[in-house]
Amino acid sequence: MAVAGAVRSAGSWNRSRLLPWLRSRAELTGWPGAAVPASANGPALPAGARLPPRCPQGAGVHTSAARWAGHNKWSKVKHIKGPKDAEKSTMFAKFAAMIRYAVKEGGSNPEGNTQLANLIEQCRAKNMPKMSIEAAIKGAEKGKATSYCLYEARGPGGSFLLIELLTDNNTRSHQELKSIMNKNGGLLSDGARHCFERKGVVTVNGLDKDNCEIELEQALELAIEAGAEDVQHSVDEEDKVILKFISDLASLREVRERLSAMGLLTLSAGPEFIATRIVQLADADLETAFKLIQVLNSNNSVVRVYDNIESQS
Numbered sequence: 001m002a003v004a005g006a007v008r009s010a011g012s013w014n015r016s017r018l019l020p021w022l023r024s025r026a027e028l029t030g031w032p033g034a035a036v037p038a039s040a041n042g043p044a045l046p047a048g049a050r051l052p053p054r055c056p057q058g059a060g061v062h063t064s065a066a067r068w069a070g071h072n073k074w075s076k077v078k079h080i081k082g083p084k085d086a087e088k089s090t091m092f093a094k095f096a097a098m099i100r101y102a103v104k105e106g107g108s109n110p111e112g113n114t115q116l117a118n119l120i121e122q123c124r125a126k127n128m129p130k131m132s133i134e135a136a137i138k139g140a141e142k143g144k145a146t147s148y149c150l151y152e153a154r155g156p157g158g159s160f161l162l163i164e165l166l167t168d169n170n171t172r173s174h175q176e177l178k179s180i181m182n183k184n185g186g187l188l189s190d191g192a193r194h195c196f197e198r199k200g201v202v203t204v205n206g207l208d209k210d211n212c213e214i215e216l217e218q219a220l221e222l223a224i225e226a227g228a229e230d231v232q233h234s235v236d237e238e239d240k241v242i243l244k245f246i247s248d249l250a251s252l253r254e255v256r257e258r259l260s261a262m263g264l265l266t267l268s269a270g271p272e273f274i275a276t277r278i279v280q281l282a283d284a285d286l287e288t289a290f291k292l293i294q295v296l297n298s299n300n301s302v303v304r305v306y307d308n309i310e311s312q313s
Contacts (some may be wrong), residue, residue, distance in 0.1 A: 049275045087237060088126075089162035094303050095123050096136035097166050102149070103140035109297050123266040126237075144168040151177055152192035155292055155307065156185045157285035162191035162273050162306040163296060171299045180299065184292040187220050195308050196273040199229075200252030206233065206241030206263040226258040227251055230274075242267060246274055 025255075099119050106113035110120055115288060123133050134181075138169075149170060151163040167173040172237050181188050208214050213220075216233070223231040228245040247255045256269045281289060289309055296305050 008234075010169070017109075017135060032121070080204075089235070090298065090300075091126065092123075092128050092132060093300070094129055095119065095126070096132065097146070098135040098303055099123075100134065100140040100143050101146055101166050103137055108137050108140065115270070118268060121266070122268040149173065150193075151188060152190055153177075153181055154187045154189045154192065156288040157279060157281040158193045159279045159281065159285075159289060159307060159309045160277075161186070161296075162196055164306075165301045165305040166303055167301040176299060176301070177296075180295050185288045186292050195275060195277040195307060197261055197273045197276050198249070198271055200247045200249045200255065200270070201272040201274070202226075202228070202245045202247070202252065202259055202269045203257045203267045204243050204245065204259055206266060207249055208244045209263060213241060217245055222262060222264070223258070225262070226255045228255050236267075273306040275306070278310050280307055280310045280312045284313060 045294060049089060068213055099116065102116040102119055108116070110117035122134060146166045146168050147170065149165040151165065151174075153161040153163060155161050162176065165177075166172055178188055180186075207213055208218075219231045219233065223229075223245055226245060228247045228251075230246040232244040232246065234242050234244060245255055245259060252269060252271075256266060260266055286309070289307070293305050293307065296302050
């Protein structure tokens, strides 16, 4: 199947003009400081799997202007194909697994469990039935013990992937992932983690109150006013426009509150892995990468796949 056509380019926003403007605006509004290290705990894992290490510190102003179109095209490619009903059923099953894990880790009260509260918010945004959400919360103590794993992998064209899993059998999941990668142009391999940073991400509806798409200039202004470091334009599984405002983990809650105060509809907020080293792929490699990620996402244990891919065109 042909790859989706390129979206309208944002190249008119020349980076040499944009960056000084951003820096001057940042000085007026006050820019957040260095990222706060993050960590995760878990059991011993098989070869090839790692838990997220401490997030390196960093600060500064940067933009997605130069990558806006290429990133957007790849986002569309990842979501335009596949049976939607089957995808939604699989998505709800994975949300249920994540809810059960969150309840075991932090309790069943969303007010005292930020991870659970964020998951419930995401479930509602995806129209997951209320009864299914409640059943997952109540069924947490009855389910099998699960552990969180993060696998590193190489994809087509020199790209890198991070694969998050919730599994009750690390050995089985490792073998399944190894088989998927080998059959679909990938390879489980160390080295992918250095291409990503763990950041706070607030995902909002990409349309304004008049139901018009928020343009790049406006999105950048919103990011600065909210105290975010960056903003990315994307589409979700239903091809709806979304914006991802990126911050250090310590500023996540504040950024979310400021965006909500501006009237933006929050779809989710939480830690994510953001690519710091981008690999541009031609259409043939994009197609291969899409198929690989599609097969990975069809695995019951895989809850999220991160990539550092952009389209060349």
